[in-house]
Amino acid sequence: MTRPTIIGLTGSIGMGKSTVADMFERAGIPVFDADAEVRAMQGPQGELIPAIEEAFPGSTGPDGVDRDALGKLVFGDTEALARLEAIVHPAVAAKRAQFLKDNAETTMLVFDIPLLFERGGHDAVDTVVVVSAPPEIQRERVLARPDMTEQKFEHILSLQVPDADKRKRADHVIDTGTTLEETEAQVRALIAALRRKRGQR
Structure with missing residues (x-):
């Protein structure tokens, strides 16, 4: 049986990746x-609450992880961030493996992974789709978010592969600096192209 084509969907903060994922x-x-x-x-x-609380005491409560409290403990601290990622990443990998198993009979599927290049995940997908928009649109979108500051935005950008580099390394680029209708048309055209590549209509 032919396995599904795995599309790795990624993009920097504020580029519209979640919107494009919804379109897929x-x-x-x-x-x-x-x-x-x-x-x-x-x-x-x-399921991660006990391990996170043990590693970062006081960072969880009845509603789960207190994102503000945890953020203060790991923000700008590479060692603390690495400890958190060592808890989270294996759990996500297990969920992804189960998703792949559950959808083994489909023709294609999407892995929506923000840090695809940063974590080397691009090696595990068949084709990479980067969602991109002009930097001024990105900045406007991000700074409109609640509790976002210029400092936070710049820090997040510093942790991400630059958009220009992502676009160079992409197999396909979806431009979200346009209307939603035009973006969705790009997504549908890409799906059709990938189906043709598999010999499907």
Whole structure:
């Protein structure tokens, strides 16, 4: 049996990756959302709560991880961030493996992974789709978020592979600096092209 084509979907903060992931889902393509899985595992009664509380005392409560408290403990501290990632990343990998198993009979699926290049995940996908927009649009979107500051934005950017480099390394680029309709048309055209590549209509 031919396995699904695995699409690695990525993009820097504020580029519209989640919006594009929704467009893939609406087109009938299963999407594994790494961030959503992390939120669930860190939410109320989440399976990662005990390990995170043990590593970072006081960072969890009845509602799960206190994102502000945990953020203060790891923000700018590479060693602390590495400890957190050592808890989270293996759990996400296990969820992703189960998703792949559950969707083994589909023709294609999407791994929505924000840090695809940063963590070397691009080697585990068949084609890389980068979501991109002009820097001024990115900045406007990000700074409109609650509790976002210029300092936080710049720090997040410093941890990410630059957008220009992502676009160079991408197999396909989806431009979100346009209307939603035009972006969705790009997504549908890409799905059609990937199906043709597999010899499907």
